[in-house]
Amino acid sequence: MNWEIVIGLEVHTQLSTHTKIFSGASTTYGAEPNTQADAVSIALPGVLPVLNKGAVERAVKFGLAVGAHIAPRSVFARKNYFYPDLPKGYQISQFDLPVVGMGALTIQVEPLSGNAKPYEKVVRITRAHLEEDAGKSVHGATQGMTGVDLNRAGTPLLEIVSEPDMCSAAEAVAYAKTLHNLVRWIGISDGNMQEGSFRCDVNVSVRKPGEPLGTRREIKNLNSFKYMQQAIDFEVQWQIDTIENGGKIHQATILFNPDTGETRAMRSKEDAHDYRYFPDPDLLPLDITPQMLEAMRATLPELPEARRARYVNDLGLSAYDANSLTSSREMADFFDACVATVSNAKLCANWLIGELSAQLNRDGLDMAQCPVSTGQMSGMLARISDNTISNAGGKDVFRTLWAEGGDADTIIEAKGLKQVSDSGAIEALVDEIIVAQADKVAEYRSGKDKLFGFFVGLAMKASKGKANPAQLNEVLLKKLAG
Amino acid sequence: MFNQTLTQIGAALRAKKISSVELTQTYLDRIATHNPAFNAYVTVDAKTSLAQALAADKLLASGSAQALTGIPIAQKDIFCAKGWRTTCGSKMLSDFIAPYDAHVIEQFNKAGAVNLGKTNMDEFAMGSSNETSYFGQVRNPWNEKAVPGGSSGGAASAVAARLCAAATGTDTGGSIRQPAALCGITGIKPTYGTVSRYGMIAFASSLDQAGPMAKSAEDCALMLNVMTGFDERDSTSLQREKEDYTRDLNKPLAGMRIGLPKEFFAEGLSADVGSRVQEAIAEYRKLGATIVGISLPNTRLAVPVYYVLAPAEASSNLSRFDGVRYGYRAPEYTDLADMYEKSRSQGFGEEVKRRIMIGTYVLSHGYYDAYYLQAQKIRRLIAQDFTDAFKQCDVIMGPTSPSTAFNLGEKGDDPVQMYLSDIYTIAVNLAGLPGMSIPCGFGDNALPVGLQIIGNYFDEARMLNAAHQYQLATDWHTRCPQL
Structure with a gap:
């Protein structure tokens, strides 16, 4: 049976600002829990967000690097849900008006299988938007309790969303690698995958050629290219098997377990949140002036x-x-x-x-x-x-x-590594060998070409390895020819 | 002494006729005597207030005093003040000690003013009668059976009963002007973005604005001078040059065009309130103003639009009160969802929960377009009504509230009736315009009536001019209840 694979990626890139996206708290990784949680990170009553210009500049820089449309005006929205590591009860993100619009990235694909040749492909980037990261729940921090570390809360992220343009694990990995290289290349992120600075969500579906898109399942939070490939391979096979066995794919969020190499559903569409997005009234619309655009363009390498x-x-x-x-x-x-x-x-x-x-x-x-x-x-x-x-x-x-x-x-x-390039010295050396190895020379001249290497070895040895190889070859060829 | 203006009190302090410590102690004594009857204050901290007064006396002695140095000001309990319990009128924050100062508090501290205490308010500023406070209802000093209005009911009651020299309030849909009207005092809500919201616990971010509540327009001008100014910590704070709001107080009113919106004098307005407002307009005519009939055609939509937008923002703003990091947490719960549910259902009062429910509903998938987006569109139409009106007049006048103070418990069962008491004030917040209320007489029940003055954007000085000239010509603002 012939199946087409359809893959799209959402990548969360941590932007390399020193302070958080809406406050002056530090973003340094690895500090003691909650030592980088200021009043805004804790969401004390009465505090307000103030946008970090550095995060905006990095987003714009990215947009320019992928040839995207930069929105002259974009809007921050609140994504509402309750979770202990989300201190305000909403995440400030961008929803219907993102700062970066449609762009594209050219990738070089090296097929994983057999003799297929490398090829180039253009992957469209739907959008990229600014948002804040959540904190971290630390389960079992104290006996029977869950701790909350808000150091990461408010760290600036650029979420980069691709079109479902990839049709193999190899293409998805190539895209992720190219993107990873690009964000580091233009200096907007350190791309450190172990520290979570580059996290990939992969949407996978399968279909028969010519049919409409199948139902997708989203593999969350992949932080290694190897796992990404394994997860996609497993998921694709699972979806194909499910359909071929008469089953149906249901939209779901799934996790990849690197120990078993398998994917497993985390929550289905039925428990999907209604995030009740609306424009954040604490922040003005984000205006990108032509001057800022040009200034950012000038900084692009x-x-x-x-x-x-x-x-x-x-x-x-x-x-x-x-x-x-x-x-x-x-x-x-x-x-x-x-x-x-x-x-x-x-x-x-x-x-x-x-x-x-x-x-x-x-x-x-x-x-x-x-x-x-x-x-x-x-x-x-x-x-x-x-x-x-x-x-x-x-x-x-x-x-x-x-x-x-x-x-x-x-x-x-x-x-004493200088090689001998004095042609007189090399000729003298070769002459000596030709005299001393008269038998072999005769054999060579009667057609045993393979002996040439033998003469090269002798000559090199005689020069203590210092003879210029090209020159030596040339002299040997000439003299052996007689 | 309690009837003196801020200018007079300031002069007495600078002339060393009285010290700030003496003055503060006098007010603290008066609070101790009368607050039990009115419940205007939630928190009084004599030690801290007196320490501030002592510091102010040093400033006064050194000659570096400013206009409000040493003067005891009551702060609405919506402003975070470092070291002070800051409750927002809620059980949710009944034990919350603020670790930082709101911009407004900072400004008063810089001015050397004394924080006399935190005033009672409707829970999270949601209410028009001050009956939703977790700390009990506030009473109107003119009649203890009557409400003081809300949400800044404690502040209005405290100013009317002379339990402070002046007070701060906040106004999301009329929360400064309506209680000012019902308690017979002067209050002004400035243009949105004029006073920083930093440290002011948010109800509806796009509508909330702080302002002064005092005995006169002149006092309000002095208070505004302290409270306003750009603050980079609030992205909606406007970057404008600092103004002196007293600058136009003494300008004659000749030639000022006053617009009277016909929609403000239609069905629903009590006859006695209507009469007092018309008498005030007659006074303005005498002062040389021209009266122009205008129309604000979308007035009737203001209340429904407000009760979509304000709850929508509130439902999100109040999500942070989840019992996780600070504030009330239910003593018993089975899991995370249960902890949220119990903490929030026990920590919030009925009105707050009603608005969170409404707000959550109008933002929900499938309803957002019909409610939230539609309301935003009408909001723009309402603002456009004012823009058109200000082509014909300099200020707009009308009643602040459709009736004088109603009785405690009277509208408790009918939220819509309660919401309608803000029918003339709400549109001003939706448009982001400045609005104020000044006393203009008494109704049939001998309770105060408020005249509302609405100005164009940044026209506070002109509004204060109009109010001050009226107060020079009349004495309603000097009347105070017999305690």
């Missing part, structure tokens, strides 16, 4: 998509290399800094995607924590590029830079 295109079109890199290099702003900036001094883009790309990334992985570091600076790295790359050292010598230098620091030239000197 070159975006990942533009940079990817530049790497392919101007620097001649492959799509794969360009994607890898733009997987984070830090990586791309590091690359640009290296290319600026070394100018051999392919060499720089290979080293950053290869050796540098591998080493970061091994040490569990991210790019921002890289112990090798761009100056150190490009110093080394320049010496490979100008043939002073070989690629192998470069690895040696890199390991030293990583572990001990210093600069490439000093390390090359100290370790």
